[in-house]
Amino acid sequence: xxxxxxxxxxxxxxxxxxxxxxxxxxxxxxxxxxxxxxxxxxxxxxxxxxxxxxxxxxxxxxxxxxxxxxxxxxxxxxxxxxxxxxxxxxxxxxxxxxxxxxxxxxxxxxxxxxxxxxxxxxxxxxxxxxxxxxxxxxxxxxxxxxxxxxxxxxxxxxxxxxxxxxxxxxxxxxxxxxxxxxxxxxxxxxxxxxxxxxxxxxxxxxxxxxxxxxxxxxxxxxxxxxxxxxxxxxxxxxxxxxxxxxxxxxxxxxxxxxxxxxxxxxxxxxxxxxxxxxxxxxxxxxxxxxxxxxxxxxxxxxxxxxxxxxxxxxxxxxxxxxxxxxxxxxxxxxxxxxxxxxxxxxxxxxxxxxxxxxxxxxxxxxxxxxxxxxxxxxxxxxxxxxxxxxxxxxxxxxxxxxxxxxxxxxxxxxxxxxxxxxxxxxxxxxxxxxxxxxxxxxxxxxxxxxxxxxxxxxxxxxxxxxxxxxxxxxxxxxxxxxxxxxxxxxxxxxxxxxxxxxxxxxxxxxxxxxxxxxxxxxxxxxxxxxxxxxxxxxxxxxxxxxxxxxxxxxxxxxxxxxxxxxxxxxxxxxxxxxxxxxxxxxxxxxxxxxxxxxxxxxxxxxxxxxxxxxxxxxxxxxxxxxxxxxxxxxxxxxxxxxxxxxxxxxxxxxxxxxxxxxxxxxxxxxxxxxxxxxxxxxxxxxxxxxxxxxxxxxxxxxxxxxxxxxxxxxxxxxxxxxxxxxxxxxxxxxxxxxxxx
Numbered sequence: 214x215x216x217x218x219x220x221x222x223x224x225x226x227x228x229x230x231x232x233x234x235x236x237x238x239x240x241x242x243x244x245x246x247x248x249x250x251x252x253x254x255x256x257x258x259x260x261x262x263x264x265x266x267x268x269x270x271x272x273x274x275x276x277x278x279x280x281x282x283x284x285x286x287x288x289x290x291x292x293x294x295x296x297x298x299x300x301x302x303x304x305x306x307x308x309x310x311x312x313x314x315x316x317x318x319x320x321x322x323x324x325x326x327x328x329x330x331x332x333x334x335x336x337x338x339x340x341x342x343x344x345x346x347x348x349x350x351x352x353x354x355x356x357x358x359x360x361x362x363x364x365x366x367x368x369x370x371x372x373x374x375x376x377x378x379x380x381x382x383x384x385x386x387x388x389x390x391x392x393x394x395x396x397x398x399x400x401x402x403x404x405x406x407x408x409x410x411x412x413x414x415x416x417x418x419x420x421x422x423x424x425x426x427x428x429x430x431x432x433x434x435x436x437x438x439x440x441x442x443x444x445x446x447x448x449x450x451x452x453x454x455x456x457x458x459x460x461x462x463x464x465x466x467x468x469x470x471x472x473x474x475x476x477x478x479x480x481x482x483x484x485x486x487x488x489x490x491x492x493x494x495x496x497x498x499x500x501x502x503x504x505x506x507x508x509x510x511x512x513x514x515x516x517x518x519x520x521x522x523x524x525x526x527x528x529x530x531x532x533x534x535x536x537x538x539x540x541x542x543x544x545x546x547x548x549x550x551x552x553x554x555x556x557x558x559x560x561x562x563x564x565x566x567x568x569x570x571x572x573x574x575x576x577x578x579x580x581x582x583x584x585x586x587x588x589x590x591x592x593x594x595x596x597x598x599x600x601x602x603x604x605x606x607x608x609x610x611x612x613x614x615x616x617x618x619x620x621x622x623x624x625x626x627x628x629x630x631x632x633x634x635x636x637x638x639x640x641x642x643x644x645x646x647x648x649x650x651x652x653x654x655x656x657x658x659x660x661x662x663x664x665x666x667x668x669x670x671x672x673x674x675x676x677x678x679x680x681x682x683x684x685x686x687x688x689x690x691x692x693x694x695x696x697x698x699x700x701x702x703x704x705x706x707x708x709x710x711x712x713x714x715x716x717x718x719x720x721x722x723x724x725x726x727x728x729x730x731x732x733x734x735x736x737x738x739x740x741x742x743x744x745x746x747x748x749x750x751x752x753x754x755x756x757x758x759x760x761x762x763x764x765x766x767x768x769x770x771x772x773x774x775x776x777x778x779x780x781x782x783x784x785x786x787x788x789x790x791x792x793x794x795x796x797x798x799x800x801x802x803x804x805x806x807x808x809x810x811x812x813x814x815x816x817x818x819x820x821x822x823x824x825x826x827x828x829x830x831x832x833x834x835x836x837x838x839x840x841x842x843x844x845x846x847x848x849x850x851x852x853x854x855x856x857x858x859x860x861x862x863x864x865x866x867x868x869x870x871x872x873x874x875x876x877x878x879x880x881x882x883x884x885x886x887x888x889x890x891x892x893x894x895x896x897x898x899x900x901x902x903x904x905x906x907x908x909x910x911x912x913x914x915x916x917x918x919x920x921x922x923x924x925x926x927x928x929x930x931x932x933x934x935x936x937x938x939x940x941x942x943x944x945x946x947x948x949x950x951x952x953x954x
């Protein structure tokens with residue numbers, strides 16, 4: 214494969230940014246590769262090989278513009294235990310080869326979809342946690358206490374300290390020279406960003422800070438100042454005489470052990486952990502990307518598997534997509550995957566050509582760079598945003614954050630996922646029905662309206678509510694809305710018939726039976742069949758009318774379409790987009806869903822959007838809501854609506870964002886209408902931030918976005934005057950306009 218053909222086409226404008234970011238990531242990755250190899254109980258050279266392969270090989274196959282791969286701290290325990298279990302590093306390399314093949318197979322089996330099952334709150338919690346851990350772990354290096362290796366992310370460390378006790382010890386044994394270098398380096402970064410010099414000189418402040426640290430320490434050392442830091446506080450790379458030195462040692466996969474079952478157990482373990490970490494890291498970096506560029510997770514698994522296969526053959530460590538390097542890459546201004554390729558190439562070249570200069574980089578200066586990366590990952594605005602989303606989003610976020618800080622990445626993610634599952638189960642358990650209690654003249658009437666789906670998870674809640682029904686009451690259990698009632702719940706209701714007699718409860722059961730019985734006993738609706746046939750009769754009449762006016766009407770229509778508008782509207786049956794806009798067939802390209810939502814994870818909508826913008830070349834995209842929208846009402850009525858609640862969560866988020874304004878509106882009808890308008894505005898904003906629209910603007914497409922509201926009572930379309938075009942694609946400008954409307 215030609216390397217140049219494998220790399221992305223990079224414009225000069227992108228290349229200027231990628232060169233700077235590639236240098237920054239290279240300087241961060243080099244000590245991390247060494248530290249992770251040391252912690253894994255593997256040869257130091259294996260960590261560097263992993264970094265080189267992660268940069269060069271993976272970037273040629275992966276399509277991610279920001280992800281950077283290499284040895285990951287999350288795999289150190291797995292690697293260490295595996296080497297101890299197998300007895301030697303060569304057997305481990307065979308297991309890594311097989312793990313790489315397994316990852317490639319997973320990619321072709323489309324296992325990348327697994328990333329969609331991790332809640333956004335957990336992924337965001339992982340990002341914030343890694344930022345917090347980065348800050349805590351860099352404090353000792355910042356003050357010159359370098360007992361723990363660079364890149365350690367675990368709470369309990371190999372030096373018998375933990376994250377917090379290490380900080381206490383570090384301040385008690387600080388090195389004045391390291392403190393000075395850290396202070397100078399972080400001041401340079403803040404100064405550089407404050408004046409936005411990276412835009413003027415196209416050099417990131419992190420690179421300048423490291424160079425400043427190197428020069429300052431060299432000056433101090435040259436003049437004989439005792440404050441200069443010594444070799445123990447500098448990066449210690451390995452010198453290579455040539456590329457062949459990467460494989461000069463006897464580190465190679467031991468193929469003679471292919472029958473050893475333990476090899477395959479280790480391979481599966483590496484494959485699962487590495488794949489999971491890659492998918493989560495890729496999801497996290499995509500959420501951090503301002504352009505929200507989404508790549509194929511399946512292709513990424515193939516890329517990572519190929520990288521691990523190459524790394525094993527060359528004697529390297531397992532590699533994954535790594536959040537720290539990827540985040541630093543993003544913050545340094547990377548535009549394309551050429552930045553990741555460059556960082557791998559620089560690791561190789563630097564070890565051969567300039568090892569002595571690399572060995573002069575102070576760990577304190579590197580700590581300043583990583584501390585800033587950590588701070589940006591743990592932005593308080595993220596914490597505030599998650600809090601506003603409600604308890605079911607905030608608690609999994611915090612559980613993930615705290616879990617990672619006090620354990621490691623995988624355990625923390627597992628804790629956060631368990632919290633998310635708890636809230637999902639809680640919603641299902643507490644909302645299988647509507648429970649209404651009324652005091653009537655003849656006594657107490659209690660009505661239980663069962664929801665669309667009543668599963669076995671609702672057993673305990675149903676038992677609890679039935680126990681709370683007062684004696685001598687009139688109980689109505691209505692299952693007319695239910696499509697499925699679990700047999701366990703049916704059994705509970707049957708058993709309660711006996712209990713009701715002993716408690717003098719008048720029990721009335723409406724249409725509570727199994728889904729099979731409902732279908733079997735449903736009579737044929739003759740009137741409904743006639744209504745259905747009427748559609749075909751109307752079609753024939755319509756065709757005759759069209760042909761009477763223009764004999765070639767349908768022939769011309771079949772030649773193709775060239776609509777100028779994409780209309781994203783609600784699925785409400787009362788909305789007829791062609792009638793209300795006075796347009797004919799072929800003039801509007803239409804996508805409809807409940808409450809006209811624009812969600813970047815909705816592949817159906819994203820496909821429609823991409824086709825209309827890139828193929829049909831539409832000039833206008835309109836998000837059209839309508840007053841009296843049932844989806845908007847359902848999102849705020851506090852009731853359970855089954856599967857649709859997951860979809861309506863997006864409108865609830867709009868309500869929470871604008872809670873202050875909406876709470877001031879006393880009239881419920883006015884409040885609903887205002888929420889309809891706010892929802893349209895939010896969806897236009899979501900549309901504006903999609904990669905498809907951003908790319909169209911970047912290519913000079915004069916695409917305009919609009920927000921409408923249709924008043925069903927009057928039949929009029931109201932323009933909300935949020936016409937967005939390429940001149941307003943800047944995030945801050947648009948968000949300001951959006952919030953001040």
